[in-house]
Amino acid sequence: MLKLVLSSVRHNLGRYLATLIAIMTGVGFYTAVGVVSDGVISSLEGNVDAEYGNVDVAVVPDVTATADETAADPEALKVPQPTVDQLLTLPGVEGGAGILTGSVAFLGSDGKPFATSAVGRLWITDQDLNPLSLADGDAPASTGEIAVDRGTAGDHGLDVGDDLTLLTLAGKEKVTLVGITEFGDSAALDGDGTVSVTEADAFDWLNSGQAEYESYYLRGSEDPDDLVASAGEVLPDGFEVQTGDEFRADQRETTGSFAQGLKTALRAFAVLALLVGGFVIFNTFSVIVAQRLRELAVLAAIGATPRQLKRSLRLEGLVLGLVGSLLGVVAGYVLTLLLDGVLKVTGGSLPGGLGFGLSNVLGGIALGTIITVLSVMIPARRAARTEPIEAMRDAAVESAELGRTRGIVCVVLVALGVAAMLLTDELAVVGIGAVAIIAAVLIGAPYLAKGGARLFRPLLERFGMEGRLAVDNSVRSPKRTATTANALLIGVFLVTLVAVAGASVRDFAVGEVSDLQSADYVVVSQGGSLDDAFVSDLATIEDVNDVVAFRREPVTIDGTATVASAGDVSELAKVANIAVESGALADLASSGDGSGTIAVIDTGEGATPDIGGTVTVTDSRGKDVELRVVAVLEPTQDTAQTGSIIDTTTFESLVGDVAPTLAFVDVASGAQGKTKDDIQNLAAVRPDITAQEGNAVGKLIGTVFDFLIKAVTGLLLMSVVIAIIGIINTMSLSILERRRELGLLRIIGMTDNRVRRMVTLESVLISLLGTLGGLVLGLVVSLLLLVSINRDSQAAVTPSIPWIELVVILVLGVLIGVLAALLPARRSTKLEVLDAISAT
């Protein structure tokens, strides 16, 4: 039997081509998504267990306080060395590791910086707590010694023993490369490279000479809960002590949840692509069974049992599924390599690199094969029912009858789906409702095919007899018409859904953010400072009108960790968007005798202090001061940078006369594009300094959404392409079945052109049904979704219906019909009339 199957596949390769392409596309897409999202996710969430596996107690800044909804990354409190010394003497503590990171870069011998996004890290000497291991050379032990990760070393041709120039917050440093590090199996802990330095160097280069740590991890023999308790006693305000498990769970959650959501969404698209592929596979096999009816009947006549016939078809499905899936996995990898290559040329790279995991390969092959075998089930049953007598009959035509159950199931599903989407708050139920509506449409598609054909009949009859016959043909086998149209329907539905729902959410998000105006540029030094020389360099750039430098320090206000800053507020108000909710910034002044003032931000959470009330501000060394509130500021992008604003005198008495770390830049209107490069170039010299374009968040959100919508739409269009193959198959089958009929029409006077037009009209009708169905379904589901989202989140997302895109989709639908008919139409008149009509 297997021999028969294999020879059948070999001899009918042409027929199977469409199926193979369908499987390949689906599996290829699935694999590509898997590879890319694996990389993205691992780069986003890191490997928590590998990085923090041996941490028993973690001392971290109070994340709930610092992670307020500000776009900027306020400098968090750091764990000071004296505290660490206390921690290490606690009973049961066996080792500790301080984390300190900062931006670094290398200066090449040609004067150009490289590895500009690398992270400088304090080398942890505790073996158990150090996530990095040495691949080559030694650990950095004395000052000036560094180790870099395997990836960076490979990319830039660095070897142990190289003398290099490291750009740090503290300036240029001559260093010697003594070791190559790796993180578990992967090259680097940080996506853009890790440079490990000694503790002393870390303090000097990454933290302006302060002996502090971003967080501190302990390893001990005591019960972690006891350790947490005793550690809590020695810690100043603004810090949190967690057990290793709590800490790891937090890390996973904060970094991984977005990635997991993304992965699920991407996977869902991939599976949908496979499902659309499934429709096509089903159609193709139906065609193959119909074409081979005679052959199957002969087999039945000479003694093949129904079971054997069924099995032979299923085996064909298995062989095809395996071959197609294998090719698909290869195609998927080639696709990601191409994508990576394209990105590399344009200077980017896939986040996290390419993960060629075995699970992707096996998953792709298994899913592809399973879906293929499943799609063959029904055609195989049809094949098994082949009677020997059918060897002598004309090709059989499916019955046009539709069972009553189908109708009932449809109505019930629609009712339940709409109810679920409109009446519940539970997001999962809303999702299930949407799926129910979609399922109802797919199940009820034969009715839609019949109804739609009736609807289009007057239009098509204008084309004359061929139009009339085209309509009749499409309803002759409504189930088949429906299956074909469904493949397209799903594709169009998804495209519409993404277009409508995506555009609506994008417009909403961009609208929200663009309400927040801001300075033209915000220049921030992370860990370093904006010294006078730099500020004056910045100010002398052509078309830069004004630079307002601010000093910023991490503090806690009434126990909540945040940042506070000080500077010339009247200048600030000119260049930045500082909106005063109540009170007046002008009152921000100190009479010197400890009666300091502060302007706080209304974060919308908790109680905002009243004007005239007081708040307690604590600096990182634990010094308290009571300040009078003189103004409440609206949260804007710029106030997100400054944090609360304290009068200069009080600020200096609190933290000392420190250099500014934050500057707002105002440029001549219209010169934003021109000044951008100059400002960026100036900032690039100093690894600690980043220059951000004003309202960058708004632009970023718009761009990201646009990109996502475009990318997803592009991917979905592939499912539309698969649907085209389905229409070609169905039309070919239809033509095959009606060979005699077509022959007769030509004999009694229908010209070949009109016969071809008839085939084309039928194909257009099918694709119109699929396109219109998908459009309407997409619109309805996205509107329902938006209603649910609005009710759930109390947001007011107004539906933005991209009419132009929808019209384009509709026109594309008609074009698809014409395109898909090209081949079948030619085939319909290729046969000589006499052969067409001779009884076979």
Added chain:
Amino acid sequence: MTAAADRSVRTAAARAVEARKTYGVGDAAVHALAGVTVDFPEHEFTAIMGPSGSGKSTLMQCVAGLDRLTSGAALIGETDISKLNKTQLTLLRRDRLGFIFQQYNLIPSLTARENILLPLTLAGTKADQSWFDEIVRTVGLQDRLGNLPSQLSGGQQQRVAVARALVPKPDIVFADEPTGALDSRTGIEILTFMRRAVDESGQTIVMVTHDPHAASYADRVLFLADGQIVDSMEAPTADKVLDRMKQFEG
């Protein structure tokens, strides 16, 4: 019957001149038609008979413009159809020829009336209502016009096919084994009707058959063997035709 007497003075509705049809080349060549010259006069019912492979179907198909000759000429009236392109041929068939097949070959999605009117619909012309009524009455389909082919018996379907061939008043009707799939009683009805179309309406019919009884309804029977006309018989009867056919087997 007087058909034989004045055949020479009648115009030919269709003709074949030195018609040759060859399949294959060289030694493998098969001559389906080996130089046939024949006239099919107007208003006459001609039957073509011959054993399998004699070329009778090929002759009809080539004259009817369904197939092309290798050499020689086939004419419908004065039109040399070998000079027509595919579309012109289709239009010629639509406007001037009628066809009846062994398999009824109706369009399943069209009603009996729509099937009968199909050639006219394709040509974009209207039927002569009285002529349509007359034909429908003669074939006895008055009550069946609204039915789909699947709701008709085999005989009824063939009557629809005959009506479809006759309603446009073609110059000539070609019938390929029109009674081959019918029981003998229905077959007789169809043949009688074809005969009447010739006698009463002056229709021209060329019929290919292997049934001597069917051939006996014709004015003249042509006998083909090995691609050539070997005999013809005026005023045939079933017995005479059967006798003649037996010679081929001997």
